[in-house]
Amino acid sequence: MIIVLKPGSSEADIEDVSRRVGEMGFRTHLSRGEVRTIVGVVGDDRAKEQLLALQSLECVESVVRILQPFKLASREAHPESTKFKVNGVPIGGKEIVVMAGPCSVESRPQLMAVAEGVKAGGAQILRGGAFKPRTSPYAFQGLEEEGLKLLQDASKATGLPVVTEVMEPDKVDVVARHADILQVGARNVQNFSLLKRVAECGKPVLLKRGMSTSIQEWLLSAEYVLAGGNPNVILCERGIRTFETSTRYTLDLNAIPVVKKLSHLPILVDPSHGTGHWEYVSAMAKAGLAAGADGLIIEVHNNPAEALSDGPQSLKPDRFAALMAELRPLAQILGRSL
């Protein structure tokens, strides 16, 4: 970090700041400018929030971070991109992964129909929510454990691994028994006890960006999972809140090349939540891949008009198959396979 002192700071001020930095275990490097003096902090200060606290000193104008505050998630610490397999499905390599399925698991026939549909379309992983974080307490909250069982059955029937959301630490064990990937949803990106708990369960984690989470905060949430001993984290950009209301969220595709630069973790795009309208899903799925995403997560429903959640942004199975057919040549041109 760089500590910028106010103009006119005395020698005593400079010595005081240097002494404090030294006591925290860092070396200092003074640089005296014409107007201001700057104290450079030498050493690995990523986890050292006390340095930021020096801003409370009268003589300090600002404390500026130089290193990113995350370590295990950073590309500096881990230059090659992370790759792993979920029941044989590669994630983070040359292969694009597509996860698809209904927003909510609603019934056995619904889930089976969608699972067969997305498998036929070429999806490699089945998504479906059993525990649903709904904005309104009156909205359908999911089939819970019954939904998990249906997902497991659909996985057995199709051979597709399953990703499903876990909302609270107490449910991590039961969800992990039925799912291949645990999803931490946008609303839980800073539920730190949940992050610690999914780190311990050992299963891969799909970590969605919150709707007002900066990229740095998001990578710090990933760091919680990594620091808890779980290296298999998949990031997912799903749209942020902005002033624009013609779409449900604003899909921040800038985040793809930024995350690829800062981190080695695989990153997916969710064009369903990112737009909120089925008719924009295809365009933004293509843009997601073109911007460098490692995969997509897409909502598919056999009857969107009667869906218990997210109908307006769900594709019908035939539209999903058409999208997959359009994505394949694009993936190839980008040097990926699908």
Next chain:
Amino acid sequence: MIIILKSGIGDAAIDDVCRRVTEMGYAPHIIRGEFKTIVAAVGEERGRPDLRLLEAVETVESVMPVQQPFKLASREVRPEPSEVRVNGVSIGGQAIVVMAGPCSVESEAQVQEVADAVKGAGAKILRGGAFKPRTSPYAFQGLKEQGLKYLADARKRTGLPVVTEVLETESVELVAQYTDILQIGARNIQNFTLLRRVGEMGKPVLLKRGMATSIQEFLLSAEYILAAGNPNVILCERGIRTFETTTRFTLDLNAVPVLKKLSHLPVVVDPSHGTGHWDLVAPMAKGAVACGADGLIIEVHPKPEEALSDGPQSLKPSKFVQLMRELRPVAEAVGRSL
């Protein structure tokens, strides 16, 4: 418009609202619900009194628009896409158009060098700023008319049509003498006098979205130009202001399919301003083409590290050549040519 009345109001109040609606030139249509009564005002709204005035009536809870407020810009009025033709280059057709050049015109040699380079790489239009809207009054404000002359010379030499920004009504004639496309920058998106003036000019206009302009407001600004008699409007998404600070702006690529759905006007994307970092320009340029943009506008500088403006987001000519090579197959994969 839909006029929602407050709960528990009597027939006299409903009659009163209906009478007002009729007086404003619309046909009222009453829908009585279990809790609330709604009055639908039937009739073309554009050019008639604004029904939202009725929100001032005591018994009215809210007035909700059903129609888009723009007309000439809307796809309802013109279902087929518009093509803007500039000296033999067509924007909005099957071919993707790339506009490239320096942020600012700095010298004759600099413009010539960049113009030759971007032409060689396949750019169809030369960009360059002569009048510069700079956040700081101390920053380089542009070469003004001298800059326009350099641009005109570069056009003569390369045959590339020129796009350059006009900042104020008084300069419209001057800029129009030298340029092929007048650019209205993000900061002037709601400078309505300027919009009317370029509307009267008849030259094609590149209209950039403001950093906090909603898509509806953006299309209403386009409507100003169209309504003044100039059908040659090109829309440009260049990033919006969000909480994310890793990138200079958040490139809202959702806007591309949304604008394509709502409007017939061509849409180009500016990945240079939309990211603010040269190393994020290529992935976002590809993303833009993949989601349906009709073109790109990209900043190129022979020596970005010495640029008088926007150096960090400018590509070197060699990187621009490489990007163009990578864009061609992406364009083909989405059924376009480049």
